[in-house]
Amino acid sequence: MADKIKIALVGAGMMANRVHYPSLVEFEDVELVGLCDIVEEKLHQTADKFGIERRFTDYKRMIEETDPQAIYVLMPPYQLFDIVVHSLDCKLHVFIEKPPAVTLDQIRQLAHRAEDNLCLTMVGFNRRFIPLLRKCRDMVFEHAGSPHQVVSTFYKWHDPPRPYYNGAVDILTSDAIHAVDAMRWMAAAEVKDLAAVVRNHGQRLALSWNALCHFENDCVGVVLANWRTGARTHQFEMHADGISVFCNPDYDAIIHRDGAERVEVITTQEAAGSDQNYKYYGFWGENRHFVDSIKNHQEPETCFSDAVKTMELVDRILHSSL
Ligand SMILES: NC(=O)c1ccc[n+]([C@@H]2O[C@H](COP(=O)([O-])OP(=O)(O)OC[C@H]3O[C@@H](n4cnc5c(N)ncnc54)[C@H](O)[C@@H]3O)[C@@H](O)[C@H]2O)c1
Known part of the structure; x- marks a missing residue:
């Protein structure tokens, strides 16, 4: 195919092997021109x-030669920054995992650099x-417009409670x-005011992060994240006039409409048309979105400048603790 997008890859680790490369090899309009580790x-x-x-x-040789x-x-x-800067200076479109950087200032700098180099x-x-x-x-949007209340919860049992990456x-x-990012996206707006509680649970690092947010469109958002709970569960709620959605993307979503007793249930596999985790948990879709964005010359939904806003909100939660 003449118009294949030529993609080079840095990293042969866990996420690369489990979710990203399995997605990319399925795309007929992509050519994987090289791998570096x-x-x-x-x-x-x-x-x-x-x-x-x-x-x-x-990786510099790979970029030069492929x-x-x-x-x-x-x-x-903490290993990303220099490689991403070099790639942007080589005018490459760049995909990275979350988090986009270690600090808010780093992602701001990367966003400026991408803009200067016209990179997606x-x-x-x-x-x-x-x-x-x-x-x-x-x-929710089709039923009633943007939600007026959203809840984003993420729980884990992180034991022993060690810091990540030392x-x-x-x-x-x-x-x-x-x-935090999912809450912003569900609310479809930016946060105006927030109150947060961050706790250590008696350990030497923060292990729970809770915030009540008032968005510019008047939506109220709640984020509840806690790494000292029973087990990993990650759930989302969206509410608007006459509709409520309770979604656990590992299993299913329950949708309530207009006060009716009957509820609609959709499983995550049904929605994805697949029982493969990399498909129903969004990895295939995000990779497809990146490739399509390049083909259509459009900024991806989760571009660096958008990630700046999520990192700003993270910073506000960390620094606004009551
Ligand atoms: N979206 C999600 O749900 C999710 C889940 C888990 C991890 N992640 C994110 O994915 C990212 C990657 O995590 P991972 O566990 O796959 O990493 P990993 O440690 O398994 O893999 C990283 C790879 O990069 C290689 N590497 C390091 N420096 C290099 C360099 N200069 N040149 C070439 N190769 C180099 C390492 O040898 C390693 O093979 C992290 O930021 C993590 O937060 C996201």
């Missing part, structure tokens, strides 16, 4: 698995691409950020 064993195992011929341990249009940089947040960018806030959650959001980045920024 500094650990040779992982490089060759991953390249063999996804049929990638050209292999590198130096001449891609876009690049995936999939690695922990995307952060893997995959919750927005979960087929079930997207369907629920569309149903403390290179806090857990809200690194992981619970999904709940």
